[in-house]
Amino acid sequence: MRSNSHRWEEKYRKARAGAFADADTTLRRLGRWFAGPGRALDLACGGGANLQWLYRQGYQVTGMDASLQALKLACAQPDGRRFRLIAADLATTKLPRGHYAAVTVVHYLERALFPAIVRALQPGGRLFYKTFNKNMLRQQPGFNPDYVLEIGELQQSFAELKPCVVAEPDRDDPVNSWVVMEKPGKPAAGKDDA
Ligand SMILES: C[S@@+](CC[C@H](N)C(=O)[O-])C[C@H]1O[C@@H](n2cnc3c(N)ncnc32)[C@H](O)[C@@H]1O
Numbered sequence: 001m002r003s004n005s006h007r008w009e010e011k012y013r014k015a016r017a018g019a020f021a022d023a024d025t026t027l028r029r030l031g032r033w034f035a036g037p038g039r040a041l042d043l044a045c046g047g048g049a050n051l052q053w054l055y056r057q058g059y060q061v062t063g064m065d066a067s068l069q070a071l072k073l074a075c076a077q078p079d080g081r082r083f084r085l086i087a088a089d090l091a092t093t094k095l096p097r098g099h100y101a102a103v104t105v106v107h108y109l110e111r112a113l114f115p116a117i118v119r120a121l122q123p124g125g126r127l128f129y130k131t132f133n134k135n136m137l138r139q140q141p142g143f144n145p146d147y148v149l150e151i152g153e154l155q156q157s158f159a160e161l162k163p164c165v166v167a168e169p170d171r172d173d174p175v176n177s178w179v180v181m182e183k184p185g186k187p188a189a190g191k192d193d194a
Pocket residue numbers: 001004008024043044045046047064065066067070088089090091105106107108
C-alpha cells in the first residue's frame with residue numbers, strides 16, 4: 001500500500017488542469033439508473049469526475065480515496081465544495097450500513113470490500129462497479145494480475161444483489177467489466193436526505 005499510494009500521489013500532483021473533467025463513459029450512459037435523490041458514495045474517487053456527475057444527477061455525494069492530492073482535485077471540481085470528501089485507506093475502512101442510495105466504484109479492486117459495499121447500500125440502492133478484467137493482461141502484459149477480475153466475477157461476488165445491467169466483459173471495451181446491481185427491498189420513505 002505504501003509504494004502504491006506514493007505512486008498515486010505523484011500521478012495526481014503532476015495532473016494537468018482539466019484532466020479529471022469527464023466522468024466515466026459508461027456511467028454517463030446510465031443516467032436512468034442513477035438519477036438521485038439520496039446519498040451516493042464513490043469509492044476510490046480519484047479526481048472526482050464521477051462525484052461531479054453524481055452530484056448533477058441529484059445526489060448528495062461522498063468520495064473516499066487514500067490520496068490527498070486526489071481529494072484536492074475532487075474539491076476543485078465545479079461543485080466540489082459541496083462534496084463530502086474522506087481520506088481513507090479502503091483496505092481497512094468501515095462503511096456505514098444501509099446508508100447509500102448509490103455506490104460507484106471505477107477502476108479500483110479490493111475484493112475484501114465487497115461485503116461492506118453490499119451492507120452500505122440501502123434497500124433499493126444501486127451499485128455501479130466497473131474495472132479491468134483479465135483480458136487486460138493480454139493487452140498490457142505488465143499489468144498487475146491482482147487488479148483484474150475474472151469474467152463473471154462481479155455478478156458472482158455480488159450475488160445478494162439483483163442484476164440490472166451487466167456487461168462482463170463490455171462488448172465495446174473488452175478489457176473492462178461492469179455491472180449495475182440493486183439491493184433487494186423497498187427504499188425507506190422520506191429517509192433520503194439525512
Ligand atoms: C485508477 S484510479 C481510479 C480513480 C477514479 N475512480 C476514476 O475512475 O477516475 C485508482 C484510485 O484508487 C485509489 N486507491 C488506491 N488504493 C487505495 C486504497 N487502499 N484506499 C483508498 N483509495 C485507494 C488511488 O488513490 C486512485 O485514486
